[in-house]
Every structure is written in C-alpha cells, then in structure tokens.
Amino acid sequence: MPDPRPAGDWRALVDDQAGARWDVLPVALVVLDGGGRIVQWAQAATDLLGYAADEVLGRDSTEFVLPQQRAAARSLREAVAAGRSATGSFPVRHKTGRTVQLEVWLCPVTGPGRAGRGMLCLAADAREAQRTRSGQALPEGWFTGSPVGLAFFDTELRFQQINPALEAMNGLPAAAHLGRRPVEVLPGVNSEQMEAALRRVLDTGEPVVNFRRIGRTPADPQRDRVWSCSYFRLDDPAGRPLGISGSIIDITTDERDDLSSTTARRRVTMLNEATLRVGSTLDVARTGQELADLAVPRLADIATVDVLRTVTDAAEPLTGLAADAALRRLGKAPVYGSRIADVLAPVGRILYFPAVAPYTQALVDRRPFLLPLVDARAVAPAARYTSTPEQIRRMGVHSLMMVPLIARGLVLGVATFLRADEPSSFDSADLALAGDLAAHAAICIDNARLYHREHDTALTLQRSMLPRRPQAPAGMEIAHCYRPASDINEIGGDWYDVTEITPERTALVIGDVMGHGITAAAVMGQMRTTVRALSHLDLPPDQLLDHLDQAMQELDDPLLATCLYAVCDTSTHRCRFARAGHPPPAVITPDGNARLLDLPPGAPLGIGGITYTTTEVALPPGSLLVLYTDGLIEARGHDLDERLTELTDLLGHTGQQPSGLCDTLVTHLAATPAEDDIAILIARVGTPTP
Incomplete structure (x- = not known):
C-alpha cells in the first residue's frame, strides 16, 4: 500500500531513516552575550551538566570546556560573533568532575529582554544524541521547558511541533498551528516574508539568523511586537532536507530601545547638519530652500517653506495674524521630478490666505500641527479656499505636518512637510524633529532679516554722508x-x-x-x-x-x-x-x-x-x-x-x-x-x- 503520510512529513522520514527524534532529543539551551558570557541557563542545561543557573550566570562559557579544547571553543565562538552559525563537539566538565562530550550548535541572535546581541547555544550529550539516533527515546523536558520559542516545520513549511513558549508568544494553542503554514496561523505578522526566509533555508541549506518577525498576534492584539527568529535546516543521513528548526525570541523591548536610539541619532545628525547647511548665508530666500532640501527625503517626501511677505519686504513681522496672510514661498523640495511638488506653488510666488483658512492655523496658533492621516474629511475645510489639498491627497499625500517659523517671539512663516511615497505616517517624534529644524531655520531667517534691515539703513546713511x-x-x-x-x-x-x-x-x-x-x-x-x-x-x-x-x-x-x-x-x-x-x-x-x-x-x-x-x-x-x-x-x-x-x-x-x-x-x-x-x-x- 502507498504510504498514507503526506510527502515531506519530516517525522515520518525520520522514522523511516531511523534518524533523530527532535521532539525528544535532550538539548540544553544556553544564551550567551556578545562577549561569550552566560546570560541564560535553561533547566535542561542543569540536568545535563549539574550546575544551577546562579552558579554559571555571568561566567565565560569556555571555563567549562577542558583546557586543551578551550582555544577551539573560543574560535567557534568568534565565528558566531562574526555572524555565522557553527557546530562543534567539546569535552565539558560536569559539576561532579566527570567529563561530558557535548555536541553544540551556536548561532548569533538578539538576546531576550535587555540582554543585547549575543549567541544561542543548543547543546546535547553526544552519547545521548547517538542513542536517540539509534531510536531510543528520551525525556522531552528540554523542549517543553525552554523559555525560547521553538518550532519545527516540514518541507511544505507546515508547523509540525511548537513548544509552550511559542504558544504563549502567538496566543494560540499548538493544535491551531499543527499542519498549517505561518501565513494561515499568523496573518497579523509579516508571515509572507517569514515563509520566504524558510524557503531560502530549505533551498540553500544556509541558516537564516536574526530574521525579524514584526506585527501583532492574538497574545497581544493591541500593539506591534518584534521577534528575532533563527532557522536552520534538518537533513537526513543522506543529506536530504527533512524540515526546518526555528527558535524565536521576543525582542520588543530591545527593539524599542534600538528604535529610540536610532531616532535620537537621526535627530542629532539632522540637527548637526542643520547648523552647517541651513543659514549658511545671510540670505532669507536661500535659508528657506536649505531647510526644504535638508528635510527631503529623510524626513518628508515634499517640503515647502513660506514666510510672511513682511519678512522679505524688510518690514517688521507681525506678532500674530489678525488679517489675511500674504506669504512668499522661499523653498520647495524636490524642485524637479515630483508630480506632487509640481502642483504646489513655485519658489518666489506670493500666496494669499484668509486668517481663518486652515493653512494659516499654524501661524495663528503658533504651534506645530500634525495630521497623521490626510483623508477627504481632513482636507474638506480647505476646499473653500483652494483645491490643492484635495488634489495632492488624490495623488498620494497621506500625512502632513505644519510647523510655524518663530524667532524672538515673532511669527515669520510656516514650514510644511508631506509624505506620499513613504508609507508610514508622521508621528510625534517626526513633529519634534521638524520643530527643532524649523526653530533653527527661523533664527537664521530672522538674523538675515535683521541684518538686511541694518545693512540697508547703514548703506543709506553711508551714501548720504x-x-x-x-x-x-x-x-x-x-x-x-x-x-x-x-x-x-x-x-x-x-x-x-x-x-x-x-x-x-x-x-x-x-x-x-x-x-x-x-x-x-x-x-x-x-x-x-x-x-x-x-x-x-x-x-x-x-x-x-x-x-x-x-x-x-x-x-x-x-x-x-x-x-x-x-x-x-x-x-x-x-x-x-x-x-x-x-x-x-x-x-x-x-x-x-x-x-x-x-x-x-x-x-x-x-x-x-x-x-x-x-x-x-x-x-x-x-x-x-x-x-x-x-x-x-x-x-x-x-x-x-x-x-x-x-x-x-x-x-x-x-x-x-x-x-x-x-x-x-x-x-x-x-x-x-x-x-x-x-x-x-x-x-x-x-x-x-x-
């Protein structure tokens, strides 16, 4: 009779080949930091080597390897620190003094919580592994007790087994996973990209390390989380793929720290550039264009800078708006090559807006204005004054910020930032950065205004004398x-x-x-x-x-x-x-x-x-x-x-x-x-x- 088991059933193939029973293989999980010190020690590791967690945490992992093999262990660890997965076999000292020959597999991962970048080490007693390969089943506490999410996929990318840690991460029982692919089980995360990574592992045999799974699961449906996933292929003795083993670690806290750090670095970098690039001359118009050029494309897809006409005409700016606003466009980016930017008024054009028009609200309120979503309802109030907002919305603009240019208590103008190609909306961090850039530009514009006023006065006085x-x-x-x-x-x-x-x-x-x-x-x-x-x-x-x-x-x-x-x-x-x-x-x-x-x-x-x-x-x-x-x-x-x-x-x-x-x-x-x-x-x- 034909085999009723589906093609690619990895456990069936293992049984047929008398291969490894990964669901019962006694593997101990150890997590190391970037320097090779132990930061996590699973119960299975205690069972394997006799040391309790408080006896090993913070110690160098090579301390437990017999002296004659420590150099080889360090070399293996250095290879992993360089971003590669590696395997080896080493004699390790048990707490009782006897020697245990371990088979280890290491891969670089992002550690749990605040552990930082490090290494995931899976270790097994070589003799026990050999016994398992001979078909002798062993206890599976190592699998169920692991704090790291573990999963096995067949060659069709279907879940074959997951441990309780992964059930908790996904918010679904094992029964909801088994026999189904990730895109069927977890539509709220980037499952299609995850499956592409799994197929790459199957096709090439090369592990995928630190793949980022991002999104929401039933365990936490109200917010996005981030996981670090590592996958490696399981082969039979003939080298044919049996399936894929995966380890999943929740790194949401680390990722938020990284995101915060990245945002801070971007903010500092752009502000540093602003001091060098914005206000390089005492020229009002050039300063406006420099601000627009700096913002695109790193902060916005399109940016415009407009100042009150009284600024460019060397008159004293108003401290508030009580009448219609006449603004001169000082800067626009990109200048060419953007169909959306082409719709907007060119540099040098005078723009007229009633004091009650939405465009002037940033000037009237003297506060930045954030519109995360530009929809038909949001642009409706401007329809009485201009068709441009609705036109650019239809062309793809989906998020907007308007930041007033204020210096020395005077309202000088407004900078507008738009997103169309960038899929994410502006957020509070973007608004804070835009505010800092606008504040610097406003001071530069006001310095240029004051300089030109004094320059013209001095020149008039000079020539008159x-x-x-x-x-x-x-x-x-x-x-x-x-x-x-x-x-x-x-x-x-x-x-x-x-x-x-x-x-x-x-x-x-x-x-x-x-x-x-x-x-x-x-x-x-x-x-x-x-x-x-x-x-x-x-x-x-x-x-x-x-x-x-x-x-x-x-x-x-x-x-x-x-x-x-x-x-x-x-x-x-x-x-x-x-x-x-x-x-x-x-x-x-x-x-x-x-x-x-x-x-x-x-x-x-x-x-x-x-x-x-x-x-x-x-x-x-x-x-x-x-x-x-x-x-x-x-x-x-x-x-x-x-x-x-x-x-x-x-x-x-x-x-x-x-x-x-x-x-x-x-x-x-x-x-x-x-x-x-x-x-x-x-x-x-x-x-x-x-």
Missing part, C-alpha cells in the same frame, strides 16, 4: 567711487572728500572707520564733517590729524579709524601728506610709471598720544594720485605686499584717464563677493607738459 559729486578745483581732474560690501558682509565706514582751501590748494582725504554697521557709518559722518571744518583752517596735514585724533577719542562710542590727508598745490605741483595708519597712496607719472609713495605710516586715529608727520612730495605736472581704502588690496589668503605690487603693476599698464580707472581697479583687484567696503579717490594734479 559721502559727497555726491565732489567739485574738481581749477587745475585738477577728479574721479571717485564707493563700492559697499556684499550682502554677506556688513557695511563699513569707508569715505572720501575733496575740499577747496584756496583757488590753488585743494585738500584730498580718504578714511576708513574700523567696524561695521550703522555705528561705523555714523562715526564716518562725524569724521568727514570734522575734517571738512579743519581743512578750512588751512592746518598742516600733521596738525589736522592731531586734532582729528583728539576728536575721535571724545566720541561717545570711541572707534579707531585710518586716514590719509593730502593738500595739493596746482600752481607748484607739490603735495603735502600725513598718514594715520592708512594704506600708502600711489602715483602715476605722465611717463606711465607707477609707484607707492613712501610716507611715514603713523598710527590709527583714536589711540591718542601719537605724533603724525607731514611729508612733501613734488609731482610732475599731470601726475595721477590714487587714494584708496584697504578693501581694494586686502584679500583673504594673500600677502599684503604682493597685493600692493599687483596694484602698482596694474596702474602702470592702464591709461592716463581718471575716468574709468576706478572701475578698472575694482574689476581686477576687488574680491567677489566684496569682503569689505572700497573707496577710491583719483586726482590729476595739473596739466601734463606737452
């Missing part, structure tokens, strides 16, 4: 220019002036207040007024600088400044100079030679107790004097003497017309973007001799 069109006295030709620092650098206190003392004598002055912003611009205005008044007294240059130095020390907010003062006589073509820490002037003679004038450098104004020196220089008629501030010649990473040489070389190869020379100097020498203000004053003294 410079001479609009210095009048060229008789016998002189004048050219001048002022170039402020770029937007990422503050306005300084560079200035120049031309004052006619007598019809033949003219004062040329150029200076630089050390410092930046409104204060430097204001001090510059005071200096220019003081110098103009002293110039009319017709003082020698050194005496004028002495008086100016004293005036600088009497300011309410003393600052240092450099200055070069010259009085040129167009009738004699002689000039007298005094220098207070300012770069030396250059002269271009009518024959095209250019050089720096060697003048005593002096010390900056405002120090006090300094004596300045007047130097008189005779110039050929038609010579060009070039006065400038240090912004023209100083460049990061370059030697000052080399830069001065570049200046004189450039002057020696330019034409003799003052007009256009200023632009030539700025074009060839100034850094881009400008790191400092630049002021240039050029004067032709007399008419060249034919």
Whole structure:
C-alpha cells in the first residue's frame, strides 16, 4: 500500500531513516552575550551538566570546556560573533568532575529582554544524541521547558511541533498551528516574508539568523511586537532536507530601545547638519530652500517653506495674524521630478490666505500641527479656499505636518512637510524633529532679516554722508567711487572728500572707520564733517590729524579709524601728506610709471598720544594720485605686499584717464563677493607738459 503520510512529513522520514527524534532529543539551551558570557541557563542545561543557573550566570562559557579544547571553543565562538552559525563537539566538565562530550550548535541572535546581541547555544550529550539516533527515546523536558520559542516545520513549511513558549508568544494553542503554514496561523505578522526566509533555508541549506518577525498576534492584539527568529535546516543521513528548526525570541523591548536610539541619532545628525547647511548665508530666500532640501527625503517626501511677505519686504513681522496672510514661498523640495511638488506653488510666488483658512492655523496658533492621516474629511475645510489639498491627497499625500517659523517671539512663516511615497505616517517624534529644524531655520531667517534691515539703513546713511559729486578745483581732474560690501558682509565706514582751501590748494582725504554697521557709518559722518571744518583752517596735514585724533577719542562710542590727508598745490605741483595708519597712496607719472609713495605710516586715529608727520612730495605736472581704502588690496589668503605690487603693476599698464580707472581697479583687484567696503579717490594734479 502507498504510504498514507503526506510527502515531506519530516517525522515520518525520520522514522523511516531511523534518524533523530527532535521532539525528544535532550538539548540544553544556553544564551550567551556578545562577549561569550552566560546570560541564560535553561533547566535542561542543569540536568545535563549539574550546575544551577546562579552558579554559571555571568561566567565565560569556555571555563567549562577542558583546557586543551578551550582555544577551539573560543574560535567557534568568534565565528558566531562574526555572524555565522557553527557546530562543534567539546569535552565539558560536569559539576561532579566527570567529563561530558557535548555536541553544540551556536548561532548569533538578539538576546531576550535587555540582554543585547549575543549567541544561542543548543547543546546535547553526544552519547545521548547517538542513542536517540539509534531510536531510543528520551525525556522531552528540554523542549517543553525552554523559555525560547521553538518550532519545527516540514518541507511544505507546515508547523509540525511548537513548544509552550511559542504558544504563549502567538496566543494560540499548538493544535491551531499543527499542519498549517505561518501565513494561515499568523496573518497579523509579516508571515509572507517569514515563509520566504524558510524557503531560502530549505533551498540553500544556509541558516537564516536574526530574521525579524514584526506585527501583532492574538497574545497581544493591541500593539506591534518584534521577534528575532533563527532557522536552520534538518537533513537526513543522506543529506536530504527533512524540515526546518526555528527558535524565536521576543525582542520588543530591545527593539524599542534600538528604535529610540536610532531616532535620537537621526535627530542629532539632522540637527548637526542643520547648523552647517541651513543659514549658511545671510540670505532669507536661500535659508528657506536649505531647510526644504535638508528635510527631503529623510524626513518628508515634499517640503515647502513660506514666510510672511513682511519678512522679505524688510518690514517688521507681525506678532500674530489678525488679517489675511500674504506669504512668499522661499523653498520647495524636490524642485524637479515630483508630480506632487509640481502642483504646489513655485519658489518666489506670493500666496494669499484668509486668517481663518486652515493653512494659516499654524501661524495663528503658533504651534506645530500634525495630521497623521490626510483623508477627504481632513482636507474638506480647505476646499473653500483652494483645491490643492484635495488634489495632492488624490495623488498620494497621506500625512502632513505644519510647523510655524518663530524667532524672538515673532511669527515669520510656516514650514510644511508631506509624505506620499513613504508609507508610514508622521508621528510625534517626526513633529519634534521638524520643530527643532524649523526653530533653527527661523533664527537664521530672522538674523538675515535683521541684518538686511541694518545693512540697508547703514548703506543709506553711508551714501548720504559721502559727497555726491565732489567739485574738481581749477587745475585738477577728479574721479571717485564707493563700492559697499556684499550682502554677506556688513557695511563699513569707508569715505572720501575733496575740499577747496584756496583757488590753488585743494585738500584730498580718504578714511576708513574700523567696524561695521550703522555705528561705523555714523562715526564716518562725524569724521568727514570734522575734517571738512579743519581743512578750512588751512592746518598742516600733521596738525589736522592731531586734532582729528583728539576728536575721535571724545566720541561717545570711541572707534579707531585710518586716514590719509593730502593738500595739493596746482600752481607748484607739490603735495603735502600725513598718514594715520592708512594704506600708502600711489602715483602715476605722465611717463606711465607707477609707484607707492613712501610716507611715514603713523598710527590709527583714536589711540591718542601719537605724533603724525607731514611729508612733501613734488609731482610732475599731470601726475595721477590714487587714494584708496584697504578693501581694494586686502584679500583673504594673500600677502599684503604682493597685493600692493599687483596694484602698482596694474596702474602702470592702464591709461592716463581718471575716468574709468576706478572701475578698472575694482574689476581686477576687488574680491567677489566684496569682503569689505572700497573707496577710491583719483586726482590729476595739473596739466601734463606737452
């Protein structure tokens, strides 16, 4: 008669082959930590070796192996620590002193509770195992008493036996498992993936270690749990597969710790990146785009950043919304390649929303807003104002966060984060991270706003105090220019002036207040007024600088400044100079030679107790004097003497017309973007001799 037992019945095949009776094999279970110390000792291990659990816990597992075999045992353990399963046979000392030859199988697993990563060791007395292989059944307490879930599957992946520990994990009796596949017994976990792993073990013979079973079982239907599963194939003496043995350990606590740790690491990493990538310049629009780029794709699939129009228009932001909101889109990610993002307004667009519209609620409430599920009901309130929410919902957006941008108590705007491709919804941890990122970006945006407001004020003040069109006295030709620092650098206190003392004598002055912003611009205005008044007294240059130095020390907010003062006589073509820490002037003679004038450098104004020196220089008629501030010649990473040489070389190869020379100097020498203000004053003294 044909065998009535189904094909692949592993126990039937074992019986036929006189193979191992795994349901009665006396196997002792021992769990080791990552360092090989014993952290769990089953009763079967006590029965096998005589030691109680409190006698072995915390001890190195190789202590019980006879000395001559300990090196081999450590090698086996190291192989398992590297992620491989391994088997071996070792003589182990029983508590009574006799020797027990053990057959062991070790595999890496995630330990129970807080035991951490470690190893699962199944050990059996080699002689008893041999007796069992000869068909002599032994007690099965090792199986029923194991705290680890144990299961055997046939070659059709049907449960053939499970122990009480696995019954408790699954919340179902053994009878509900036997003869059925995992997908039939446990639809609430990732059973299809589990079966794929089991088939891989059957096909390849390679164990699968630390497979994660995730989901809910009847034992705990209200929350997800995580188990670490390890599977290895059982073969008959001819090497044909009989089935699969599996061990299952609940690691939910460990997994939550890991998840918490992973979330914390992600949060720290992104916040660290935010400090480097968001707010890299004092540019409001760029900061908004940097925030969007940082959030996608690690936090969201789509992100937008909008600020109140009053922010970008340099007006004071509102502390709350009492009227309609006009927002400018500063950033959007991804910029290209996303059909959902394409539906959203582009960067630069002005968006208008009533104060009662749902979009502005994050601004009105000044609190982050989380919508875990974007469904038709959730987007219905926005339908009166815009069709976009419903449109992107239909395109796959299923979760949303809106986080206000608030800095120094001011509402600046809102950042919006959407998920479509990522299947999981935003949660409270995501909202906390988004809040931290938005808070950093808001400070950067507000810093840029405040900077630009002060920058514009200082620039307006600076330009209002410079001479609009210095009048060229008789016998002189004048050219001048002022170039402020770029937007990422503050306005300084560079200035120049031309004052006619007598019809033949003219004062040329150029200076630089050390410092930046409104204060430097204001001090510059005071200096220019003081110098103009002293110039009319017709003082020698050194005496004028002495008086100016004293005036600088009497300011309410003393600052240092450099200055070069010259009085040129167009009738004699002689000039007298005094220098207070300012770069030396250059002269271009009518024959095209250019050089720096060697003048005593002096010390900056405002120090006090300094004596300045007047130097008189005779110039050929038609010579060009070039006065400038240090912004023209100083460049990061370059030697000052080399830069001065570049200046004189450039002057020696330019034409003799003052007009256009200023632009030539700025074009060839100034850094881009400008790191400092630049002021240039050029004067032709007399008419060249034919």
